[in-house]
Amino acid sequence: xxxxxxxxxxxxxxxxxxxxxAAFRVLYRRHTxxxxxxxxxxxxxxxxxxxxxVQDTWVRAVRALPRFRWExxxxxxxxxxxxxxxxxxxxxxxxxxxHGAEEREVPVLPPPTAxxxxxxxxxxxxxxxxxxxxxxxxxxxxxxxxISERLDIAxxxxxxxxxxxxxxxxxxxxxxxxxxR
Amino acid sequence: MNDHDLPDELTxxxxxxxxxLPRERIPPATLEERVVGALRAEGLLxxxxxxxxxxxxxxxxxxxxxxxxxxxxxxxxVAVGHWSAGERVADAVSAALDHGAxxxxxxxxxxxxxxxxxxxxxxxxxxxxxxxxGELASGxxxxxxxxxxxxxxxxxxxxxxxxxxxxxxxxxxxxxAASDTTAGPARKTIWF
Numbered sequence: 171x172x173x174x175x176x177x178x179x180x181x182x183x184x185x186x187x188x189x190x191x192a193a194f195r196v197l198y199r200r201h202t203x204x205x206x207x208x209x210x211x212x213x214x215x216x217x218x219x220x221x222x223x224v225q226d227t228w229v230r231a232v233r234a235l236p237r238f239r240w241e242x243x244x245x246x247x248x249x250x251x252x253x254x255x256x257x258x259x260x261x262x263x264x265x266x267x268x269h270g271a272e273e274r275e276v277p278v279l280p281p282p283t284a285x286x287x288x289x290x291x292x293x294x295x296x297x298x299x300x301x302x303x304x305x306x307x308x309x310x311x312x313x314x315x316x317i318s319e320r321l322d323i324a325x326x327x328x329x330x331x332x333x334x335x336x337x338x339x340x341x342x343x344x345x346x347x348x349x350x351r
Numbered sequence: 352m353n354d355h356d357l358p359d360e361l362t363x364x365x366x367x368x369x370x371x372l373p374r375e376r377i378p379p380a381t382l383e384e385r386v387v388g389a390l391r392a393e394g395l396l397x398x399x400x401x402x403x404x405x406x407x408x409x410x411x412x413x414x415x416x417x418x419x420x421x422x423x424x425x426x427x428x429v430a431v432g433h434w435s436a437g438e439r440v441a442d443a444v445s446a447a448l449d450h451g452a453x454x455x456x457x458x459x460x461x462x463x464x465x466x467x468x469x470x471x472x473x474x475x476x477x478x479x480x481x482x483x484x485g486e487l488a489s490g491x492x493x494x495x496x497x498x499x500x501x502x503x504x505x506x507x508x509x510x511x512x513x514x515x516x517x518x519x520x521x522x523x524x525x526x527x528a529a530s531d532t533t534a535g536p537a538r539k540t541i542w543f
Contacts, residue, residue, distance in 0.1 A: 189397030191387065198383055203375040210376075221382050228386045232395045289368050308361065308369050336359045 178244040186236050198228065201245050205252050211305050212256040215294040219259050227252040249310070250320065253302075257321075260298045292342040300335035307332050 173181070174196050184193035202224060209227070210220040230251050238247060293301060302321065306312040307328075314332075318325040361369070390396045 185395075189395060191396045194387065194390065194396060195383065198386060202378045202382070206378045206382075207373060207376045221379070221385070224378070224382060225386050225389055229389050229393060229395070232390055233393070290372065309372065309374075333359055336361070 179240060182235050182238070182244070185232060194232070197244075201248055202228075204245060205248055208249055208305075208310075209252045209256045211290075211293060211309070212253060212302055213259060214296075214298070214301060215291075220256075223252060223255045223259060226255050230255070253306075253320065257302065264298070289339075289343065292339050295342055296335055296338055300331055300338060303328055303331040304335035304339065308336075 173184075173192050176184075176193070176196070178197065178200070181190075181193040181197045184190035185197070205227060206220060206224055209223045210217065213219050213223065227248060231248055234251075238244075293304065296304065303317055306317050306320065307314070312320070314325045314328045317323075317328045321328070323331075387396065
């Protein structure tokens with residue numbers, strides 16, 4: 171069977187056993203198109219950071235491949251690693267003096283006269299915590315217990331973050347309509 | 352209480368809007384090489400692979416240097432030309448850029464073509480001393496066309512290279528100038 175036709179597991183075996191670069195490139199090309207936009211959204215649209223996170227995600231994943239038990243799909247596992255790495259970057263940003271010592275909880279709202287934002291831009295404007303929960307729940311289809319486990323937060327916190335995220339998002343997308351709700 | 356009992360459940364329009372967001376995106380080509388490089392540096396990809404990749408890197412850099420040297424000779428104003436030699440340079444460059452080509456063989460071909468090219472320069476210098484203007488002009492035109500083809504081939508691989516863009520601009524300027532002098536001497540191939 172040609173390398174591009176091999177399953178994720180067979181490709182991973184080749185990488186673990188012999189550091190097979192061709193097998194890695196197939197795996198990379200299969201999953202990076204989904205990994206990149208996911209981490210890009212978690213990071214609020216920072217392209218350079220997203221590429222760094224993708225690189226770190228693959229390095230961590232290949233290191234950990236021998237211990238991966240295949241209880242989930244490789245893609246789900248990769249997105250989990252990417253999510254953790256992206257959150258580390260967000261925490262680093264929030265620790266940087268330019269952003270102050272505390273996590274940013276106030277969204278970067280457009281000026282009052284701004285026109286409606288498109289959904290992608292509005293998501294990027296959300297505070298980090300809101301955005302992460304919203305992406306996992308409304309885009310990736312995770313449940314609150316799953317989000318709670320992945321982000322190491324209480325289920326109630328996940329629900330609350332989602333509630334605030336959606337309200338903020340609606341306000342960003344259509345300020346006039348949200349006023350009337 | 353499950354997830355959908357929340358008072359702010361998404362409307363159908365909002366669900367559609369989320370569903371319409373692209374889930375995939377083609378990553379930049381440079382990112383794959385960065386990632387592979389990082390894995391090699393960590394020792395997570397094999398040495399054998401590194402050697403193959405190294406040969407390819409050698410091939411690319413060697414070809415770039417060979418073409419740059421050839422173009423520099425031409426752009427520096429030396430009126431050179433030999434259709435066969437120029438064509439061999441272009442062919443060798445194409446072969447070297449072809450992923451299926453053997454890097455050592457491609458490198459040798461480029462080197463041989465380059466040597467022939469240098470011999471052509473020397474011969475044309477002699478011709479210049481003998482006032483054979485027609486032969487010089489046809490040789491220079493042939494060299495320009497061949498080198499232009501080689502530069503375009505390289506530009507396909509490295510479209511953002513500023514030096515290459517500059518060289519192409521000079522070559523295209525010369526092509527325009529050449530096309531304005533169609534009443535010049537009859538073209539004739541010179542063999543070395």
